[in-house]
Amino acid sequence: xxxxxxxxxxxxxxxxxxxxxxxxxxxxxxxxxxxxxxxxxxxxxxxxxxxxxxxxxxxxxxxxxxxxxxxxxxxxxxxxxxxxxxxxxxxxxxxxxxxxxxxxxxxxxxxxxxxxxxxxxxxxxxxxxxxxxxxxxxxxxxxxxxxxxxxxxxxxxxxxxxxxxxxxxxxxxxxxxxxxxxxxxxxxxxxxxxxxxxxxxxxxxxxxxxxxxxxxxxxxxxxxxxxxxxxxxxxxxxxxxxxxxxxxxxxxxxxxxxxxxxxxxxxxxxxxxxxxxxxxxxxxxxxxxxxxxxxxxxxxxxxxxxxxxxxxxxxxxxxxxxxxxxxxxxxxxxxxxxxxxxxxxxxxxxxxxxxxxxxxxxxxxxxxxxxxxxxxxxxxxxxxxxxxxxxxxx
Numbered sequence: 001x002x003x004x005x006x007x008x009x010x011x012x013x014x015x016x017x018x019x020x021x022x023x024x025x026x027x028x029x030x031x032x033x034x035x036x037x038x039x040x041x042x043x044x045x046x047x048x049x050x051x052x053x054x055x056x057x058x059x060x061x062x063x064x065x066x067x068x069x070x071x072x073x074x075x076x077x078x079x080x081x082x083x084x085x086x087x088x089x090x091x092x093x094x095x096x097x098x099x100x101x102x103x104x105x106x107x108x109x110x111x112x113x114x115x116x117x118x119x120x121x122x123x124x125x126x127x128x129x130x131x132x133x134x135x136x137x138x139x140x141x142x143x144x145x146x147x148x149x150x151x152x153x154x155x156x157x158x159x160x161x162x163x164x165x166x167x168x169x170x171x172x173x174x175x176x177x178x179x180x181x182x183x184x185x186x187x188x189x190x191x192x193x194x195x196x197x198x199x200x201x202x203x204x205x206x207x208x209x210x211x212x213x214x215x216x217x218x219x220x221x222x223x224x225x226x227x228x229x230x231x232x233x234x235x236x237x238x239x240x241x242x243x244x245x246x247x248x249x250x251x252x253x254x255x256x257x258x259x260x261x262x263x264x265x266x267x268x269x270x271x272x273x274x275x276x277x278x279x280x281x282x283x284x285x286x287x288x289x290x291x292x293x294x295x296x297x298x299x300x301x302x303x304x305x306x307x308x309x310x311x312x313x314x315x316x317x318x319x320x321x322x323x324x325x326x327x328x329x330x331x332x333x334x335x336x337x338x339x340x341x342x343x344x345x346x347x348x349x350x351x352x353x354x355x356x357x358x359x360x361x362x363x364x365x366x367x368x369x370x371x372x373x374x375x376x377x378x379x380x381x382x383x384x385x386x387x388x389x390x391x392x393x394x
Contacts, residue, residue: 026327029291032284033331033371034338037364040281041339045356046346053352063254064231065135065194068222068242071251079249083218085242086128092241094227094234099134100219101198102126104209106179108202110165122161124178125201126209134223135195141170142187149186150205153212156187158199178202181212194255195223285371288327292320292379313384320380321373328372332365339364 068089070079082088090098104124129146132139143149144156155178157167165176167185174185183204192198209215222242226234235254239247306316340356347354 025291029284029288029327030331030334032287033281033328033368034284034334036278036281036284037332037335037368038339038342040278040367041336041356041360041364042342042346044360045339045343045354048355048357049343049347049352050350052355053350064226064228065255066224066226066231066235066238067253067255068224068238069251069253070220071249079246081218081220081222081250082243083216086219086222088241088244089222089224089238092234093237094230095224096227097130097134097225098222099128099131100222101128101131101203102206102209102215102218102220104179104204104213104215106213107177108161108165109177110167111175111177121200122164123197123201124209124213125198125203126206126215127156127203128206131198131203131223132189134225135192135198137192137195137198138190140188140190142185144187144189145203145205151207152205153181153183153208154186154204155183156189156203157185158189158201158203159191160199161202162188176202178204179213281367281371284331285328285375288324288372288375289378291327292324292376293382317380317384320383321376324376324379325369325372328368328375329365332368335368336361336364
């Protein structure tokens with residue numbers, strides 16, 4: 001007697017019929033897998049997009065920006081930079097651009113009638129005309145200081161300073177009070193990623209700062225652009241070039257290191273989020289297994305009838321594994337689609353270029369199918385073990 005055969009197309013049709021007969025339960029099972037797969041795709045996609053955005057920002061701003069500031073003596077006293085520091089650094093090896101700033105004592109107010117508590121947190125700084133060029137900054141409105149305007153009571157506001165002062169649009173008569181003196185606002189800067197202190201400052205020319213506020217003309221912070229191929233070598237010579245007599249009283253740093261640290265931190269958190277996504281997938285797999293076990297109990301009559309008509313244990317096992325795989329595949333497809341949509345939407349919101357790793361979607365589907373196979377093994381084996389008489393017995 002020839003054994004009965006079940007074609008692959010018939011197995012697929014039977015498996016889908018079993019799912020279609022219990023739509024709500026199947027939908028809930030699919031949802032569990034979809035959420036887990038979507039979480040994994042989102043973690044991979046959003047982290048990749050974020051990392052690409054940070055890397056683009058690093059490439060745009062450059063990792064060759066260094067800062068020089070006065071350090072502390074052995075007694076803890078704050079030192080100062082020599083008056084000639086900017087000039088000597090200009091001639092230092094591998095240094096391409098130099099621009100210094102100096103703090104100026106005084107309160108920044110929208111006008112003399114507004115209390116300082118309302119517009120607090122804004123400082124006054126003397127700045128060189130080439131500061132935006134060194135910091136890769138942009139002027140959002142108006143113009144920056146130049147050799148001429150630096151000698152007059154005019155100021156350029158950082159992005160945060162302008163916001164706090166309520167200045168959104170420049171007019172010819174726009175003015176602020178700096179240290180009790182009136183300064184005309186000639187420009188507003190766009191946010192500067194690598195120098196957030198500039199965003200919270202009102203910038204004036206060194207010549208005007210010396211005349212109106214009696215500063216000595218020395219810089220407190222010096223920004224330098226170096227040869228991108230020799231950043232490390234340049235950093236080693238800056239302290240000695242700044243203060244040859246006491247290089248130990250000079251501190252150097254690399255502002256872009258903060259962005260690099262953020263890039264590394266994102267990679268660390270990715271492992272945690274991927275673990276959470278795996279837990280969600282596991283919960284979905286348990287849901288599928290639970291649904292399939294209940295399905296075996298509810299469909300004993302169907303199983304008994306099919307066995308009586310000639311279906312073998314292998315056919316019954318294949319049917320239930322097929323149903324489990326179908327549920328997992330539907331969940332995987334839905335999860336990949338949902339994860340992709342969320343990633344693209346979030347990337348656009350953050351103004352990143354949406355990037356989804358090439359392996360994310362295939363791995364998502366492969367993981368869903370693996371989970372579906374594992375989840376369906378026990379229910380399939382349980383269904384296959386039922387004899388026709390046991391299955392049809394009430």
